[in-house]
Amino acid sequence: MRAMMLATAESCTGGWVGEAVTAVPGSSNWFDRGFITYTNEAKQEMLGVSAATLEQHGAVSEQTVREMVSGALTNSRGQAALAISGIAGPGGGTLEKPVGTVWFAWGFAKGTVTSERRYFSGDRREVRRQAVECGLQGLLERLKGGCDGQD
Template structure:
């Protein structure tokens, strides 16, 4: 599904359920927030977005613990989970999405190649879900695929 279609579907479902979304993005640089807010009336279902690109920003804005970052790295499900939970804590939303990854073309390692992206979805009074995916293609393609996966994940999480 195209990201524009996914953004409309997420927006519709959030509005239908009376939920507000907060985003915590690293490698996508606010692209998910941009897609959600491109839908008219988004102030009804989008509370705020954090772009936490550096580890310092992840710690300061989202409360990600230094121990998580040093033990697992910025690109890990553990960090994505901490980002999502921190976004909930630092907002008035009921649902959070976090994305952290390596869009490339540099920055990959054998354990975490370029295209590795970790996602987490958290909600008030709900268990946090997370996944790791590896996408292929150039930087733009990896980021686009990550945005689509993130939006699909929000839909799956709230349905």
């Protein structure tokens, strides 16, 4: 049986998830590719995130990460995908979306997309580190929990 392939779509983590994944020996057997989409234009061009979603909800939103994870699945050989978008700081936060706000989405080619918002504290590096850890942990939990839509 062939391993399930993973694709990632990262914004605030800037490829850190891909770095963590490829540090694992043998990851070429299950990691297809990572999209680093830091700008809104990159999210639109590489993942198909709609301009209307970005304009209405912003880059750091549930709607955006759900479109990012769907785009990662569509534009890769992945059967599983993780998307992350957040505000790592020190600037860029608002009252509605303070520094440390990070949205995650996990998707599976034969299943549903789930999403979650988390708030992390610390400096820019610490917020990003926690986002990478949370994203990968969430992926593992969903794989173990059977959220991939596989029978």
